[in-house]
Amino acid sequence: MFWKEKSLIQLSASEWESLCDGCGKCCLVKLEDPDTFEVAYTACSCSLLDIEKVQCQKYENRFEAVPECLKITPENIEKLDYLPSSCAYRLVAKGEDLPEWHHLISGELGLVHSLGKSVADWCVPIDQVDEDDLVDMIIEIED
Template identity: 35%
Template sequence: MTEKFWQTKSLSEMTRSEWESLCDGCAKCCLHKFIDDEDTTEETELMPTTHINEGEQMSYSNIACYLLNDKSCQCTQYDKRTKLVPDCVQLTQDNLDAIFFMPPSCTYRRLKEGRGIPSWHPLLHKGKKTAMHKAGMSVRGKIVKDSEVDIDFFEDYIVSWPLNDID
């Protein structure tokens, strides 16, 4: 059996196309996340952050970016996403250490933590996402768009399923 590039290379050694192919396409990174802490004010409540402080807890919601296609779990404006949504973070080999909000099932996070690629990953299924969707690891069928909800009621949309991980 031939070794796969993710078994022989570190994340920093991968080519751009190898790096991009690691994205499992689950779209959990497109979900809005909220940090709950006592110092949050009305002005800072919905502001983006680049870190999480000790004592703070991050909560995932089932509110997804309006650019997400909820059937394919792909961004409808992938090449323009960071211009259209300034808070959208482009994950790279250079900023992987600073991205604290990736869910436990994220293949980038799994490889960084030495846990390997999950059995449902499209790379192991001829590029198809069927196994991922069947395993419940994507956002398909579980989200509402941020353009369709009142963000003042975000507490009503907090969910724990994005934290699920298997194998």
């Protein structure tokens, strides 16, 4: 349980990456209210997200392909309070336990999907949605 033995900054790049549960919720398009700054999730995913696999199709070059792509780091995780409360990065940053379905606990990479904890098969790529319809795509994220 390396995530309990080390601080976030002490994690190797591969340890940090392995914390991701693969839910894909960070890849959902978010809208920010200009008055309240409240962030709302939509049922639209980044155009790079392979919805069936819930994987970025250009992960290594995602920031070049989508400049607004969110980079989650040990340095910024505590400021990203709009990420789902089930996000492993948030949980570890708070010193909390990973959920039982997390692959580092269960040993099953696909459990996040089979339990419906991911965006697999229900989100829509942003390039298939008219910008005027985005507000109609706002959803509540379940953890």
